[in-house]
Amino acid sequence: MSSNPESSTTNPLLESHELPPFGEIRAEHVEPAVETLLSESRESIDRLAEQAAATPPTWDTFAAPLEAVNDRLTKAWSPVSHLNGTMNSPALREAYQACLEKLSEFGTWVGQHEGLFHGWQALQEGPAWETLNAAQRRTVEHALRDFRLAGVDLPVEKKVRYGEIQSRLSLLSNQFSNNVLDATQAWHKDIDSQETLAGVPESALDTLKATAEAKGVAGYRITLDFPSFFPVVSYADNRELRREVYTAFVTRASDEGPDAGKFDNAEIMEEILALRSEMAQLLGFATYADYSLATKMAESPEQVLDFLNDLARRALPQAKEEFAELATYARDELGLATLEPWDVAYASEKLREARHSISQEQLRPYFPAPQVVDGLFQVVERLYGVRFEEDTQAPRYHEDVRYFRITENGLPIAGFYLDLYAREGKRGGAWMADCRVRRQTEQGLQLPVAFLTCNFTAPVGGRPALLTHDEVTTLFHEFGHGLHHMLTQQQIADISGINGVAWDAVELPSQFMENYCWEREGLDLLAKHVDSGEPLPAELLERLQAAKNFQSAMGMMRQIEFSLFDLRLHHEVSAPSASDVQALLDEVREAVSVLPKVPFNRFQNSFGHVFAGGYAAGYYSYKWAEVLSADAWSAFEEAGIFDPETGQRFRREILEQGGARDAADLFIAFRGREPSVEPLLRHSGIRAA
Numbered sequence: 001m002s003s004n005p006e007s008s009t010t011n012p013l014l015e016s017h018e019l020p021p022f023g024e025i026r027a028e029h030v031e032p033a034v035e036t037l038l039s040e041s042r043e044s045i046d047r048l049a050e051q052a053a054a055t056p057p058t059w060d061t062f063a064a065p066l067e068a069v070n071d072r073l074t075k076a077w078s079p080v081s082h083l084n085g086t087m088n089s090p091a092l093r094e095a096y097q098a099c100l101e102k103l104s105e106f107g108t109w110v111g112q113h114e115g116l117f118h119g120w121q122a123l124q125e126g127p128a129w130e131t132l133n134a135a136q137r138r139t140v141e142h143a144l145r146d147f148r149l150a151g152v153d154l155p156v157e158k159k160v161r162y163g164e165i166q167s168r169l170s171l172l173s174n175q176f177s178n179n180v181l182d183a184t185q186a187w188h189k190d191i192d193s194q195e196t197l198a199g200v201p202e203s204a205l206d207t208l209k210a211t212a213e214a215k216g217v218a219g220y221r222i223t224l225d226f227p228s229f230f231p232v233v234s235y236a237d238n239r240e241l242r243r244e245v246y247t248a249f250v251t252r253a254s255d256e257g258p259d260a261g262k263f264d265n266a267e268i269m270e271e272i273l274a275l276r277s278e279m280a281q282l283l284g285f286a287t288y289a290d291y292s293l294a295t296k297m298a299e300s301p302e303q304v305l306d307f308l309n310d311l312a313r314r315a316l317p318q319a320k321e322e323f324a325e326l327a328t329y330a331r332d333e334l335g336l337a338t339l340e341p342w343d344v345a346y347a348s349e350k351l352r353e354a355r356h357s358i359s360q361e362q363l364r365p366y367f368p369a370p371q372v373v374d375g376l377f378q379v380v381e382r383l384y385g386v387r388f389e390e391d392t393q394a395p396r397y398h399e400d401v402r403y404f405r406i407t408e409n410g411l412p413i414a415g416f417y418l419d420l421y422a423r424e425g426k427r428g429g430a431w432m433a434d435c436r437v438r439r440q441t442e443q444g445l446q447l448p449v450a451f452l453t454c455n456f457t458a459p460v461g462g463r464p465a466l467l468t469h470d471e472v473t474t475l476f477h478e479f480g481h482g483l484h485h486m487l488t489q490q491q492i493a494d495i496s497g498i499n500g501v502a503w504d505a506v507e508l509p510s511q512f513m514e515n516y517c518w519e520r521e522g523l524d525l526l527a528k529h530v531d532s533g534e535p536l537p538a539e540l541l542e543r544l545q546a547a548k549n550f551q552s553a554m555g556m557m558r559q560i561e562f563s564l565f566d567l568r569l570h571h572e573v574s575a576p577s578a579s580d581v582q583a584l585l586d587e588v589r590e591a592v593s594v595l596p597k598v599p600f601n602r603f604q605n606s607f608g609h610v611f612a613g614g615y616a617a618g619y620y621s622y623k624w625a626e627v628l629s630a631d632a633w634s635a636f637e638e639a640g641i642f643d644p645e646t647g648q649r650f651r652r653e654i655l656e657q658g659g660a661r662d663a664a665d666l667f668i669a670f671r672g673r674e675p676s677v678e679p680l681l682r683h684s685g686i687r688a689a
Contacts, residue, residue, distance in 0.1 A: 011029050011032060011033050011036075012024040012025050012029060013025065013029050013030065013033035013034075013076040013079075013080070014033050014036060014037070014076070019394055019395055019403070019415070019435070019436075019449065020075075020078070020079035020395065020435065021395050022079065022083075022395045022396055022397040023395055025079060025080070025083070027089070027091035027092045027094070027095040028091075028095070030080050030092070030095035030096065030098075030099060031095055031098050031099055033076050034076070034077065034080075034099045034102060034103065035102065037072060037073045037076055038073070038102060038103070038106050041069050041070075041072075041073055041106070042106070042109070044065070044066075044069045045066070045069060045110065045113065045116060046115070048062060048065055048066055048069075048116070048119065049113065049115030049116045049118070049119050050115065052115070052116075052118070052119030052122055052123075053115060053118065053119070053122075056122060056126040056127060056128060057119050057122050057123045057126065057128065058123075058128040058131070059123070059128065059131070059132060059136055062119055062120075062123060063123065063136070063139065063140070064440075066116075067439065067492065067493050067494070068441065068442075070493065071437070071439065071441075071446075071493055074434075074437070074493075075436065077099075077103070078433070078434060078435055078436075079397075079435070080092075080095075080096060080099075081096070081433070082397075082433060082435070082451050083397060084096040085426070085427050085431075085453070086397070086398070086419060086425075086426045086427075086453060087397055087398060087425055087426070088181065088425040088426065088427070089425060093178065096174075097171070097174060100170045100171055100174055101167050101170070101171060103170070104163075104166050104167040104169075104170040104171075105163060105167055107150075107166065108150065108162065108163035108166045108167070109163070110150075111146065111147060111149075111150025111151065111152065112147075112150055112151055112152050112154075112159050112162070112163070113152075114152060116147075117144070117147045117152045120140055120143045120144050120147070121144065123140055124140050124141075124144065134660065134661075135490060135491070135492055135495060135660045136492065138495055138500070138659070138660055138661070139492050139494045139495055139500075142494055142495070142500055142659070143494070145294075145295075148283075149283065149291070149294060149295070150162070151282065151283055154282065154283075158282055161278075161282060162279060162282055162283075165275045165278060165279045165282075166279070168271075168275060169272060169275055169276070169279075172268050172271055172272050172275075173272070173611065173612045174612070175268055176253075176265050176268050176269070176272070176608070176611045176612045177427065177608060177612040179253040179263040179264075179265050179268070180252060180253050180263075180265070180427075180605075180606045180608055180612070181427050181428075182253075182263050183224075183252040183253040183259060183262070183263040183606070184223075184224045184225065184252055184428065185223070185224075185424065186259055186262070186263070187223070187224050187248045187252075187258055187259060188221050188222060188223045188224075189221070189222045189244065189245070189248075190212065190217055190219055190220070190221050190222075191208075191219050191220045191221075191222065192218065192219040192220075193219070194220070196238055196241060197220060197232075197236060197238070197241075198236070198237045198238065199235045199236050199237035199238075200231055200232060200235045200236050201231060201235055201361040201364075203231075203361065203364055203457065203466055204227075204228075204231030204232070204235070204457070205220065206460040206461065207227055207228060207231075207457045207458070207460060208220035208221055208222060208228060209460075210458075210460045210461075211223060211228065222245060224245075224248060224249050224252065225422050225428060225455065226422065226428055226429075226455055227422050227455065227456065227457040227458075229245060229249050230345075232245045233245055233246050233249075233342060233345045233346065234345040234346060234348075234349050234360075235346065235349060235361075236346070239336075239342070239343070242342040242343070242346060243340070243342045245342075246341060246342035247342070247600065250341075250598075250600070250601045250602060250603060251600055251601075251602050251605075252602075252605065252606045253265040253602075253605045253606050254266065254602030254605040254606075255578075255602070256600040256602055257600065257602075264605070265605040265606070265611070266578035266581075266605065267578070268611070269578065269581060269604065269605070269611055270575075270576060270577060270578055270581070272611055273288075273569065273570070273573065273575070273576050273581070274574070274575040274576075276288040276291075276570065276616065277570075277573075277574040277575060279291070287301070287570060287571045287572075287574070288570040288571070288616070288617055289301040289304075289567055289570040289571035289617040290571075291617075292570065292616060292617035292618055293617070295502065295503065296502045296503050296504045296618065296621070297502040297504045297505050297624065297662075297663050297664060298504055298620075298624065301567060301571045301617075304567055304620050304624075305564070305567065305568075307620070307623075307624065308560050308563050308564050308567070308620055308623065309564075310677075311556065311560055311623060311677075312557065312560050312564075312591075312592050314681060314686055315553045315556045315557055315560070315684075315686050316553075316557060316592060316594075318553035318686060318687055319553035319554045319556070319557040319594045320594050321553075322551050322553055322554050322594075323554060323594040323595065325351075326339065326344070326347055326348060326351055326551070327339045329347065329350075329351045329354070330343060330347040330351075333350070333354070334347055334350060338596075339596055340596055340598070341595065341596050341597070341598055341601070344595060344596070348550075348551060352547055352550050355547070355550070356543045356546050356547035356550065357543055358540065358543040358544055358547050360468040360469060360470060361468075362540070363468065363469045363536075363540070363544065364466040364467065364468060365466060365529050365530045365531070366527040366528065366529050366530075366535075366536050366540075367466060367467040367468070367469065367471075367472050367526070367527060368464040368465070368466055368467075368528070368530040369420060369456065369459070369464050369465040369466070369467055370464050371464075371526060371527075371528050371530075372467055372472055372475065372526045372527075373418070373420075373475075374525075374526070375522075375525035375526020375527070376475065376476060376479055376526060378525040378526075379476075379513075379516050379522055379525055379526070380479075380483065382525075382642045382647075383642065383644075383647040383650075383651075384483075384487065384647060384648070384651050384655075385408065385644075385648075386406050386407065386408045386413065386487075387406070387407045387408070388404050388405070388406060388407075389404065389405050389407060390402060390403070390404050390405075391403050391404065391405055391415075394415075396417070398419065398423075400419065400420065400421050400423070400458070401417055401418065401419045402417070402418045403415065403416070403417050403418075404416055404418065406486060406487075412447060413447060413486070413487075414438075414447055414448045414449065414450070414485075414486035414487070415436075415447065415448075415449045415450075415486075416435075416449060416450040416451070416452050416482055416486065417435065417449075417450070417451050417452065418452050419451070419452065419453045419454070420454045420456050420465070420475075421454075421455070421456055421457070421458035421459075421465065422455040422456065422457065422458065423458065426453075426455065428455050429455060429608070430453060430454040430455060430474050430475075430477070430478050431451075431453050431478065432450055432451065432452055432453075432478050432479075432481035432482045432485065432510075433450070433451040433453070434448075434449075434450065434451075434485060434497065434498075435449040435450060435451050436448055436449035437485075437493045437496050437497055437499065438486075438488050438490060438491065438493075438496045438497060439491055439492060439493040439496055440491040440492070445491065448485055448486045448488060448496070448497055449486075450481075450482040450485045450486055452478050452479060452482050453478070454471070454474060454475060454478065456471050456475075463530070464530060466530060469517065469544065472517050472526065473514045473517045476513040476514050476516060476517050477510045477511065477513060477514050478510065479510075479513055480509040480510035480511065480512055480513035480514075481498065481506075481509065481510045483509060483513070483655055484497060484498050484501075484506070484509040484510070484654075484655055484658075485497035485498055487651060487655040487656060488655070488656055488657075488658045489656040489657075489658075490656075490657070490658040490659075490660055494659070495658045495659035495660050496658050496659075497658050498658070498659075499658060499659055500658060500659020500660075501658060501659045501663060502662070502663045503614065503615075503618050503621050504618065504620065504621035504624040504625060504663075505621075505624075505625055505628060505663030505666075505667075506621065506625065507621055507622055507624075507625030507626070507629070508625045508628045508629050508632065508654065508663075508667075509629075509654060509655060510629075511622075511625055511626050511629035511630075512629040512632055512633055512650075515629075515633045515636075515641070516641070518544070518545060518548055519641055520541060521641055521642060522641065523535075523536050523541065524536075548685070549684060549685025552684045552685045552686065553684075553685075553686060554594060554595070556623075556684060556686065557592050557593060557594060558593070558595075559622060559623055560592055560623065561588055561589060561592050561593050562607075562619050563619045563620040563622070563623060564588045564591075564592065565584065565585050565588045565604075566607075566610050566615070566616070566617060566618070566619040566620070567617055567619070567620055568584060568588065569581065569584055569610075569617075570616060570617035571617070572584070581604055582604070585603070585604055626680055627675055627676075627677050627679075627680045628663075628667055628675050630679040630680035630682075630683045630684075631667075631671060631675045631676055631679045631680070632650065632654070632667070632670060632671065633679070633683070634679040635650075635670070635671060636650075649670060650670060653666055653669040653670040654666055654667075654670055
């Protein structure tokens, strides 16, 4: 964000722009813009509700102007929210936090606005209903459902309480996220000698060295950012160092570890869980899990538990075998009599190399970031017939960020920001977020724009960044979400892109894209050696594919552990203490985890998906959607992975539809039948299939 002084009379967040004017946005613009927009939005909404009460509403007199009001606020807030996650600073954090309560109050006010609710009802029950198309009707039905989920039918005192809960929850989620970011950035370890880091690959050493240099210290600096933490616990021969780094990582934002108590999220989790439970019961749901599933494909918590337990039953025996093999190898070959949690990644990497003669590091030279991005574009071009063009003149918020337009038949249809590398002030992980949503406006069609964010190791010393194969699949995953947002053909914001899509189906397009990272035809487009330009050698590809399902049952059990913990936490415990949360996690681990456990692990204290993201009582969505994506991929296996007809059908029936129809109906329209779990088990190498 720029810090140039500028006339205080203009606020870039209040002006109309095709793309956010990142060079002009400053922290002091945020609160005044949000206050102005909220005030204007309230006036507009009251006026629309009054008109709908006086004259039977139509789409054009009621729904369309209401969408325009919402879109203006969204377009101002979306860059602020994105900067808060990618360019976090004390001033921006303060401005962002100051607006959360205001936005939450506004959201509650809208959700409980009886005049607005009656306007939507009148649209559904009045003469205009016959004139609405299927997408418009779907939008009306979603709106009425969401009003009921926001407590529009509640008596006044319960409405007030609902509003208080929502407001408090938005502040608590933000605080949870801040605590994890602060705890991640508070810890580091400086190391003088390279001998202490024996085993750590050259590429990671370069990163650790660059981190130290940036802070003006000699030697190497290890931090808890993933590109720093992960290579140390996976490759460092120094067991004590692995233990120290692992401990700092799994105790972030908790009562344990090197910063014990400093950023502790325990009380925040307790309050979040209690408030979620209270809110669900206010709205007439038995538990928060029941409330969460009201907008998902799954019909009940019991159905989800059955699904997860069935997967566990099939995968657990194999996971136990995989772990026993790892423990034996660690004992016999590495001299580790007892496999501790900080040994697992290290021993696994050694076993993978021994068994398959392959490691993530061996593959890195074949995945220079610019080539991977270019290959990704070629995959999408071949599948869907679109083109990519970089726009170097678009406003950007950091020098590493690039902006691209997607064109079809020479015309722009979408755009996206690509922000690949980890840096200070950027929260960890990878995600896709909306910048602009596709919708019909009075001025014409507004094109969709996405933010695509990863946290890969940044390029060092004039060389391109070299990605691991895992990072390549992460990029493809997030780009799948981006395509869902950008290739939509919907023109109503509420069902455009991923809007209105059942949360447990939203991972289908992202997980589907990962498959291209494992196939020769896909890899030939994106894997070229950084020095020679040679494609991935056949023997290396064979070893990569052979290693694809290395410890896959252990990996599946880990996802099932998180999913069961999340669902049961929101279904069985109404006002848990931190010790209850820990006890439940321990119980789930006892049932499904094969990995060694340590009493100080506080994974839950940094479980941002559930406590600061949209996955509460919904983490199971990853596995649920994986069933859909594996089955969708099997259609491409049958026809050819770049088969144009199958690609166009996937685009037409899944990507273009957004939330216009039920996810289950869309899947059947694409596949011609109900989804089957068998392709997932087969692709994952689960022998129980």
